[in-house]
Amino acid sequence: MKEVGVIGVGKTPFGAFAGRDLRSLAVEAVQNALAGAGTEPAEVQAFFLGNFAGPSFTGQSHLAPYVAGAAGLTGIPATRYEAACASSGAAFHAAWQAVASGIYDTVVVCGVEKMTSQPTARVAQILAMAGDVSAEALPGATFPAIFAMIARRHMYQYGTTREHLASVAVKNHENAMTNPWAHMKKAITMEQALAGKPIAEPLTIYDCSLVSDGAAAVVLKAGTGSVRVLGCAQTSDYVALEAKSDITALPAVQLSARKAYAEAGLTPREIDFAEVHDCFTIAEILAVEELGFCAKGEGGPFSQARAKTVNRSGGLKAKGHPVGATGVAQIADVTLQLRGQAEGWQLPNVTIGLAQNLGGSGATSVVTILGKA
Amino acid sequence: MKEVGVIGVGKTPFGAFAGRDLRSLAVEAVQNALAGAGTEPAEVQAFFLGNFAGPSFTGQSHLAPYVAGAAGLTGIPATRYEAACASSGAAFHAAWQAVASGIYDTVVVCGVEKMTSQPTARVAQILAMAGDVSAEALPGATFPAIFAMIARRHMYQYGTTREHLASVAVKNHENAMTNPWAHMKKAITMEQALAGKPIAEPLTIYDCSLVSDGAAAVVLKAGTGSVRVLGCAQTSDYVALEAKSDITALPAVQLSARKAYAEAGLTPREIDFAEVHDCFTIAEILAVEELGFCAKGEGGPFSQARAKTVNRSGGLKAKGHPVGATGVAQIADVTLQLRGQAEGWQLPNVTIGLAQNLGGSGATSVVTILGKA
Numbered sequence: 001m002k003e004v005g006v007i008g009v010g011k012t013p014f015g016a017f018a019g020r021d022l023r024s025l026a027v028e029a030v031q032n033a034l035a036g037a038g039t040e041p042a043e044v045q046a047f048f049l050g051n052f053a054g055p056s057f058t059g060q061s062h063l064a065p066y067v068a069g070a071a072g073l074t075g076i077p078a079t080r081y082e083a084a085c086a087s088s089g090a091a092f093h094a095a096w097q098a099v100a101s102g103i104y105d106t107v108v109v110c111g112v113e114k115m116t117s118q119p120t121a122r123v124a125q126i127l128a129m130a131g132d133v134s135a136e137a138l139p140g141a142t143f144p145a146i147f148a149m150i151a152r153r154h155m156y157q158y159g160t161t162r163e164h165l166a167s168v169a170v171k172n173h174e175n176a177m178t179n180p181w182a183h184m185k186k187a188i189t190m191e192q193a194l195a196g197k198p199i200a201e202p203l204t205i206y207d208c209s210l211v212s213d214g215a216a217a218v219v220l221k222a223g224t225g226s227v228r229v230l231g232c233a234q235t236s237d238y239v240a241l242e243a244k245s246d247i248t249a250l251p252a253v254q255l256s257a258r259k260a261y262a263e264a265g266l267t268p269r270e271i272d273f274a275e276v277h278d279c280f281t282i283a284e285i286l287a288v289e290e291l292g293f294c295a296k297g298e299g300g301p302f303s304q305a306r307a308k309t310v311n312r313s314g315g316l317k318a319k320g321h322p323v324g325a326t327g328v329a330q331i332a333d334v335t336l337q338l339r340g341q342a343e344g345w346q347l348p349n350v351t352i353g354l355a356q357n358l359g360g361s362g363a364t365s366v367v368t369i370l371g372k373a
Numbered sequence: 374m375k376e377v378g379v380i381g382v383g384k385t386p387f388g389a390f391a392g393r394d395l396r397s398l399a400v401e402a403v404q405n406a407l408a409g410a411g412t413e414p415a416e417v418q419a420f421f422l423g424n425f426a427g428p429s430f431t432g433q434s435h436l437a438p439y440v441a442g443a444a445g446l447t448g449i450p451a452t453r454y455e456a457a458c459a460s461s462g463a464a465f466h467a468a469w470q471a472v473a474s475g476i477y478d479t480v481v482v483c484g485v486e487k488m489t490s491q492p493t494a495r496v497a498q499i500l501a502m503a504g505d506v507s508a509e510a511l512p513g514a515t516f517p518a519i520f521a522m523i524a525r526r527h528m529y530q531y532g533t534t535r536e537h538l539a540s541v542a543v544k545n546h547e548n549a550m551t552n553p554w555a556h557m558k559k560a561i562t563m564e565q566a567l568a569g570k571p572i573a574e575p576l577t578i579y580d581c582s583l584v585s586d587g588a589a590a591v592v593l594k595a596g597t598g599s600v601r602v603l604g605c606a607q608t609s610d611y612v613a614l615e616a617k618s619d620i621t622a623l624p625a626v627q628l629s630a631r632k633a634y635a636e637a638g639l640t641p642r643e644i645d646f647a648e649v650h651d652c653f654t655i656a657e658i659l660a661v662e663e664l665g666f667c668a669k670g671e672g673g674p675f676s677q678a679r680a681k682t683v684n685r686s687g688g689l690k691a692k693g694h695p696v697g698a699t700g701v702a703q704i705a706d707v708t709l710q711l712r713g714q715a716e717g718w719q720l721p722n723v724t725i726g727l728a729q730n731l732g733g734s735g736a737t738s739v740v741t742i743l744g745k746a
Contacts, residue, residue, distance in 0.1 A: 052434070053434060055428065055429055055499075055502050056429065056434075059502060059506050060502055060505075060506045060507075061425070061457060061499075061502035061503050062455075062503045062504070062733050063455075064456060064609070064737075065612050065732070065733075065737055066612045066736070068609055069609070069611040069612060074610055074611065075609065075610070075625070075628055076608060076609060077463070077607040077608065078456075079454055079455070079463045079467065079737075080454070080455040081452055081453070081455075082435075082436075082453040083435065083438075083451075083452050083453065084434060084435035090450070093450065094467060098470065101471075101474035101475060101476050102474060103470050129428050129432060129433055129434035130434050132433075132439065133433045134433075235448050235449060235450065236420070236437070236441055236442070236446075236448065236449060236450065236451035237438065238438070239435055239442060243442065252448070359435060359438070360438075363435060363438040363439070363442070364435070364437075364438055364452075
């Protein structure tokens, strides 16, 4: 396997942009990434697009060549990768494999989603398609309900509290205050978080991530770059929660983390910081457990006491969650931190970072570890 | 690059199956492919799913782990590939690359689409999302209209006739008569084809492929198998027809064919037979030109006189076109021919076959050449 460097990073801000369409967001991210890398479009050998539900949100399919053509990339393989909320994590994984194995020298991976400008009920319906629709959405279990069940069980099984959940929200809102690219800049207190509008008990509005528009892109190149991919692994599990023996566990996350650590030759203790998939506050608690940052069941206390370097960007909770963009955006943010270019929200002395991207309630997981070369 | 063998083939019949859902079709194809290969689910290291519009047709997204879990494949990368009508061609291309480059030893590629059981207008709307919706579908140019414009221009530029177009339909309907897996078994005469119900002038109902349900799967393994992948290439072009300088050309097909021929060390003359993407009769005429089976502009006369070994399965025209299944189904059919297992529709003395899968009006192309080991 060849070493793979992240040589360019491009992002749009995350937010609700009434005047922007999916393609313009993606093209902006791709062009920024190419410019940052000093890479000409003609040097790009393949285009990997992560997008969850562009056809449903925007009415346009065939999105990879649709975006690639507008970004000046034609005559190369251009494919859309869909793995629910881990769509661009999956696209990144495939792109990394292709460069690491010598198939390509230089590729672009982009993640994008345009979610706003439509009724909330339609957004919820589209998001619910990432779960098992027959077993979950049709009987009424949209994602807030699914993660509420997981949270309730975690509280029962491990003594996790509403305060533990809320602490994730308070921290991530605080973190986003200094990230100029974040969707929501609104510091909240523990009292506010606990008193939020109920969504699905025990989750309030402050336990839920945002509906956002946005895009992110990276340029990968073999054997060069100041930031390298030390390990990357993707795994899968059942889509329906009912198929799992323990709904508080994310075996796909645990397995992909184990593989990524093994590839990188690292242990969880050696990770300086992480961007994790906090689609709901309980998801961050599960993530830090499955990634080995703390023991199983200890995610609540860990998050309340020691999770300062988790989701320094603000996470999906406050940076925003344009679903298909999230996986690549996490990797872009980890790269910026490692380069010392996270202006206003830079973590001191970081050399190794991790990104964890989750699909649905755990059926897809991609874990990526990046380090300074 | 390692040699890659197609060691298992699984298909469902193509047709309109009111009682079948997407997952059951895909699982049947995957399980048949695994059984044929003698491969246990635990040996499969990655699952590649080609699907165009499952979320729009069936309301279910996150389809790769959704299918994989039901087929007994968990804990492995499982991703959906979307590239319009070339979705499973793109999935196959990625899978082949991954095995050829040594990332995996054994993988499964499946293509599936469940299109029937809904109003024709909704089907047309979903299919139109494979084109540039703003530039084409919204002003009224759905795919029959787009290919009608291409046909009309080809007639003007090269003297192609309605009889040339109709000859493709007559041949492919005839071919499907002996393929037990084909959707439509109905021989038609030239007179019938020419007198078909007008769809978009000059195309009649007999110039259009079918709306079908179905799935196909293959098992790929490194360095073994009686049928090998000799070459495989994917390329892209603009989605909107208006962006092309010559709408009768398919530069992505020409480029992907050139690359696949170069990889295989073969010329068009050495191809014994081909499954090509006849979503409309004019598309087969363009395909045989761009694949180099005849000169540019000669596709009409070629199809009328000498195309006996093109689309022996019946093609998309009569075998059926469950969009996301088509790319892998073509490869499955080529493999069956090379193995001498195309019962009832076996071509004599074939050792090298080609499959050509097209996305939209030419924005994605995948060309695969297979041969006896």
